[in-house]
Amino acid sequence: MFKTIGVLAHVDAGKTTFSEQLLFHTKSIAAVGRVDHQAAFLDYHTLERARGITIFAEHGRFQIEGDTYTLIDTPGHVDFSAEMERAIRAMDYAVLIVSAVEGIQGHTETVWQLLRTHHVPTYLFINKVDREGADVVQVMQELKQQFSPHIVLYEEAVEFVAERDEELLAQFMEDSLSEEAVFASLRQLIQQEELFLVMSGAALKGKGIQAFLDVLHNTTVTNYDVALPFQAEVMKIRHEGEQRVTFCKALQGELTVRTDLAFGETREKVTEIRLYNGNSYQAVQRVIAGEIFAVKGLSVPQIGDYIGATFDKGKPYTLIPTMQAKVVYNGTEHIKEVLRLFRLVEAEEPTLKVQWQETFQTIYVHMMGVIQLEVLKELLSSRFQLSVQFEDPEILYEETIRTTVTGYGHFEPLKHYAEVHLQLEPNERGAGITFSNACHVDDLTIGHQRLIEQHIFERAHHGLLTGSAVTDVHVTLLTGAAHNKHTDGGDFREATYRALRQGLEQAENVLLEPYYAFKLKAASEHIGRMMTDIQQASGTFNAPIITETDAILTGQVPVATFMNYPTTFLAYTNGKGAISLTFAGYDVCHNTAEVIERIGYNKDADPEYTSSSIFCSKGKGYSVPWQEVKACMHKETI
Numbered sequence: 001m002f003k004t005i006g007v008l009a010h011v012d013a014g015k016t017t018f019s020e021q022l023l024f025h026t027k028s029i030a031a032v033g034r035v036d037h038q039a040a041f042l043d044y045h046t047l048e049r050a051r052g053i054t055i056f057a058e059h060g061r062f063q064i065e066g067d068t069y070t071l072i073d074t075p076g077h078v079d080f081s082a083e084m085e086r087a088i089r090a091m092d093y094a095v096l097i098v099s100a101v102e103g104i105q106g107h108t109e110t111v112w113q114l115l116r117t118h119h120v121p122t123y124l125f126i127n128k129v130d131r132e133g134a135d136v137v138q139v140m141q142e143l144k145q146q147f148s149p150h151i152v153l154y155e156e157a158v159e160f161v162a163e164r165d166e167e168l169l170a171q172f173m174e175d176s177l178s179e180e181a182v183f184a185s186l187r188q189l190i191q192q193e194e195l196f197l198v199m200s201g202a203a204l205k206g207k208g209i210q211a212f213l214d215v216l217h218n219t220t221v222t223n224y225d226v227a228l229p230f231q232a233e234v235m236k237i238r239h240e241g242e243q244r245v246t247f248c249k250a251l252q253g254e255l256t257v258r259t260d261l262a263f264g265e266t267r268e269k270v271t272e273i274r275l276y277n278g279n280s281y282q283a284v285q286r287v288i289a290g291e292i293f294a295v296k297g298l299s300v301p302q303i304g305d306y307i308g309a310t311f312d313k314g315k316p317y318t319l320i321p322t323m324q325a326k327v328v329y330n331g332t333e334h335i336k337e338v339l340r341l342f343r344l345v346e347a348e349e350p351t352l353k354v355q356w357q358e359t360f361q362t363i364y365v366h367m368m369g370v371i372q373l374e375v376l377k378e379l380l381s382s383r384f385q386l387s388v389q390f391e392d393p394e395i396l397y398e399e400t401i402r403t404t405v406t407g408y409g410h411f412e413p414l415k416h417y418a419e420v421h422l423q424l425e426p427n428e429r430g431a432g433i434t435f436s437n438a439c440h441v442d443d444l445t446i447g448h449q450r451l452i453e454q455h456i457f458e459r460a461h462h463g464l465l466t467g468s469a470v471t472d473v474h475v476t477l478l479t480g481a482a483h484n485k486h487t488d489g490g491d492f493r494e495a496t497y498r499a500l501r502q503g504l505e506q507a508e509n510v511l512l513e514p515y516y517a518f519k520l521k522a523a524s525e526h527i528g529r530m531m532t533d534i535q536q537a538s539g540t541f542n543a544p545i546i547t548e549t550d551a552i553l554t555g556q557v558p559v560a561t562f563m564n565y566p567t568t569f570l571a572y573t574n575g576k577g578a579i580s581l582t583f584a585g586y587d588v589c590h591n592t593a594e595v596i597e598r599i600g601y602n603k604d605a606d607p608e609y610t611s612s613s614i615f616c617s618k619g620k621g622y623s624v625p626w627q628e629v630k631a632c633m634h635k636e637t638i
Helices: 015-025 046-051 078-088 106-117 136-146 154-162 166-173 179-191 209-219 335-348 370-384 446-457 491-506 524-536 565-572 592-599 626-632
Strands: 002-009 058-064 067-073 093-099 122-127 151-153 196-200 231-240 243-252 254-256 260-263 266-269 272-277 280-284 286-288 292-296 306-308 323-328 355-357 362-367 398-401 405-411 418-426 433-437 473-482 509-523 550-558 578-588 613-617 620-624
Touching: 002 015, 002 078, 002 106, 015 058, 015 067, 015 093, 015 209, 058 272, 078 106, 078 231, 078 370, 093 106, 093 136, 106 578, 122 136, 122 209, 136 151, 136 196, 151 154, 154 166, 154 179, 154 196, 166 179, 179 196, 179 209, 196 209, 231 335, 260 306, 272 286, 335 362, 335 370, 362 370, 398 418, 405 491, 405 626, 418 491, 433 446, 446 473, 446 491, 473 491, 491 613, 491 626, 509 524, 509 592, 524 550, 524 565, 565 578, 613 626, 620 626
Parallel strands: 002 067, 002 093, 093 122, 122 196, 151 196, 405 613, 433 473
Antiparallel strands: 058 067, 231 243, 231 306, 243 292, 254 286, 260 266, 272 280, 272 292, 323 362, 355 362, 398 509, 405 418, 418 473, 509 550, 509 578, 613 620
16 A cells, blocks of 8 residues: 655644654655754755755655555745645655644644645654643644644544544444454545544654554555546646756656657657655556656646546645845856856746746746745856845736626738637636637637637736736636638637737736735734734734733735734744734735836737737737727627
8 A cells, every 4th residue: 555644834833754754654764854963864965064954855665564655755944835735645644743842833724724625634743742831731722722622642542433423433432343344434534524533642752653653554544546547637847957847746657757748739758757755766667656756758737737538727825925036147158158158947846937028138036925035046156156146025916807898919011811709708806817718719719729728828917007917807708710821820819819818908807916825923012013014004903812911813915014013023022922824815905006117017018918909901900009990800799
């Protein structure tokens, strides 16, 4: 049986040390490495050892009584939480490490919510019980109150199980309840996320590790089907020089070396299969469902894709960057070569969303935080001997519409022809761009209709207010036209972009900005300061929860006004306050006019977009401004 176990935590809770102990106690490694000694088995990258934090989700393998476990040690720093979320999708079970001293910390809440979003059965390990100030009872109270009442100490698990099954309760009362019956019930409840077992110990000293392993082994089960056609999810990409190594989780079936895989119209052959354990690997001829493995020979699939029997894009990830930064490069390499290297790194870290502005020959990257930029600089220097700087990060804005409109685009310079009519409607917040097709095949062939849909999704389209990406819009293809002789491949791209833009010109446009969901906990005396700060930051808050000693305040606040607030909060609470910030999506910008003026985007001078259309008369193409386009359309307009 193959099982994938992920270890997650707020930074410095002891996650990597715990992972090392699991590997050591199962004889997968000969000695326990330490983060502070730069000797951790799974934190083997130079960047990780230099900084003393986990940056990359790496995995080891160990055996218990014939079962094979893949252990994933994930980053605990918020700047690398996207790497953590990608690893979560590959986990069968998760272990959330919580410090017995600090208890629930800001990032602990983010991790818990992600695990619930992705429905990963979860164990908890209260670590550092040997430290001064450790209080397991207090931490358990916090966990039950803030996370789930079904968080239960292992010592109390028998009673918990018996209370939920009349037959088991009768056996419990008669003192005849067998250990196997308890384990069977625990397995079911844990898989259904109706029970979250808690154990405690001190990972640095190995205390509680063997007991945890015993419980883990007896209460976990997986049911992968090897008989089904092969299917896997791409979870990570790395490069060895220019050669790509693609890491996957096999979800069903089996894969062998030399297998051909189809990616649309492209086919690629698996030339090597590897099973990694830390930085080393074993080449194998075959892997089966449930295993995490790496292959060489693939270049098409990206992180999150499903490959094998079908080739599909996976579900979008929850965590997305809220800032961007401009790359500053003054070296001797051509800027297009610098862009190529950034693209290599982007394949490994897709949240970077590397953007190239041809007109200004500049590169922008998206980012989760400043530490991520620092690590990116070091990575580019060590791998490619490339020295870059970044300008100060800026907030990533988005744009949407508030009204329903129809946009018209026509592209007809000499010997070219395409016309597109699109209806644009406001979408629910966070829904992104969606598409439906109301075009009849008598107007456009299926191929042309699909081409238009492809152009809708092939890139982020610029809004009119700041040039930021357009989102939360439902696009309906109403109709269009083509010419049997003159319609060329790129004509529908031109017509589609112009139709989108012409529709935006008619709509009421709205600027959106990213928001945090916050949770502040401090001594009751600070509640007035907390509420004032939120109001001054243009945020909103719910009714505060006030006890004899503490006050808790929750709500939403713009990222732009709050990204540096944790330092201020910890200062005035003397480091005793607790703050949690999680990305809460985009909503209406609190200072639209100020942002528009600062960015200074000129919608009529965007080299990539225009609202006008091109028509042809007497063998010459001529431009028609967006206000007059509807009257010039060849197809009947609404």
